[in-house]
Amino acid sequence: MSTLEILDPTVETPKTVIAFVPRPDSLQGKRIGLIENTKFNSDRLLLKIGEILKAEYGAGETRLFRKHNSSVPAHRELIDELTAACDVMVAGIGD
Amino acid sequence: MPASLTSRRYAVQDLGHAIELCFEKGWTDGLPVIPPTEARVRAMLDTAGLEPDREIAFVVHRNVAVTAEKAAINAVMAGCRPEYFPVVVAAVEAIGDPRWAYHGPGTSTAGAGVLLIVNGPVARELDINAGDNLFGPGWRANLTIGRTIRLIMRNVCGSRPGTLDRGTLGHPGKLSYVIAENETESPWTPLHVERGFAADQSTVTALAAEAPHQFYNQLSATAEGVLTTLADDMRISGNVMGQPQYAIVLAGEHMRTVAREGWQKADIRKFVFAHTQNSHSHLKRTQRMAGAIQPGDETRMRPLVESPDDILVVAAGGRAGAFSAYIPGWGSKRSSQSVTKEIRRPR
DSSP: OOOEEEEOOSOOOOOOOOOOOOOOSOOTTOOEEEEEOSSTTHHHHHHHHHHHHHHHHOOOOEEEEEOSOTTSOOOHHHHHHHHHHOSEEEOOOOO | OOOOOOSOEEEESSHHHHHHHHHHTTOSSSSOOOOOOHHHHHHHHHHHTOOTTOEEEEEGGGTEEEEHHHHHHHHHHHTOOGGGHHHHHHHHHHHTSTTTOTHHHHHOTTOOEEEEEEESHHHHHTTOOOSTTTTSSOOHHHHHHHHHHHHHHHHTSOOOBTTTBOOSSOOGGGTOOEEEOOTTTOOSOOHHHHTTOOTTSOEEEEEEEOOOEEEEOOSOOSHHHHHHHHHHHHSSOSSTTTOOOEEEEEOHHHHHHHHHTTOOHHHHHHHHHHHSOEEHHHHHHTTSSOSOOOTTTTTOEEOSSSSGGGEEEEEOSOSSSSEEEEEEBSSOTTTOOOEEEEOOOOO
C-alpha cells in the first residue's frame, strides 16, 4: 500500500529538430572551413586534415577560423563569415 | 488556489523505499536524499515567494530551463531548510548567467566545483559558516545549499558524472562548496560591497573552481611576509597558462596580521598580482608554455591572472591557525567568470 508520493527532480530532455544541409557528393573544388577551438595543437590537427582533404579528395582552398574559446559554441560573426566563405566545414573538440 | 506542481509523481510504500527509489533513478550524488514530497517542496517555494513554474535560469548551451519547482525539489532532496531556498535561487541565477558560461564548468575534464561565497545579513541569519572548518563538515546551511546546486546540475542540467560531466579527477568540493565571508571580524570591505552591492544586501558569488589549496606561514608578523608565502605557493597553480580568476581566503591569524599594517583588499590584490608572475623561460622549461626558450625569456613575465581584479579576496576561516588558502578558478577567465547575484527574500 502506498503511503508516500515523491516528485521527480529531473526534466524531460527537450526535443529539437535540426535541419541538416545535404552532404556534398564530392569535395572536388569545395571551399573548406576549419573551426579551431583554441586548444593547444587543434590548429595543427585541422590544418593537417585540410591538407589531406586537398591532396586526397581534391578539395579547394582551406581556411582556418578560431572560436572565442573551446567551451562555447562558435559566435554569430564566425558562423556568418563561414556561411559566406565556405562550402564545407570541419569542426571538433578534443584535448 | 496555488498553482499545481507538474513534476511526475512516484508512489512508494514508505520513507525507506523512497530513499532507495531516488538511488535507483540516479537522482542522488551518492548519498541518501530526503524524499521530495509535495508538502516539503511547497514549503521551499512559499519561503521564497515563487510560483512553481517561475523560470529561475535558462542555460542556453544546455537548452534547459531551471524552474522554481525543480530547484525546490532538489533543495528538499539535499536537506535544505526552506529558509535556505532564496540562497539556492540566487546561486542558480549565477550559474545560469552567460558570464559564468555553464557548459564549460558543467562538463569539463578539468573538474570544476561551484564555489559559492555568501555575503550580507543572510549569511549570519542562516548560520552559514565563515569560521572553523570553513570548507569542511559541520554546518547544515553550507553543505545542503552547495549540494542542491550540484543536484540541480545533475538532475536538471544533465551534468551527470561519467556522461556529460567528464571531470577527470573532480574534487570533494563538487559535493558542496559553500562559504560565507567573516564580515563580523573582517576589517575589510566585504566582497559584495566591492562588487557594487550595499552592505545590507545579501549576495552569493559563484566561481567555477578547483579545490582549495592551503598554505602555511607560521613565521611572519608582517603583511608582506604572509603574502610573499601565499604568492610563492600560488605562482605555479591551477591552469597556469589559462589565466583563470582566483579566490584568496585569508583566515583569522593571517587576516589580523595583514590588516594590522593597514593593508586593504586592493593592496593585497596588487601585491599578489605582482608576485605571482612567471618568466617565460620557467614556463617553457617546465613544459607549460610551448616553444624553445628565446633571448629575453628570463625577464619576460606572464601574470597568473589577467588583472588584479581577477583575484577575489575573502576573509574567512577559523580564528586560530596560521593557515589560509587560495583557490584557482576553473579553466580561464575567457571561459568562465565569477558572478554575484542578490539573494532576494519576500518582505
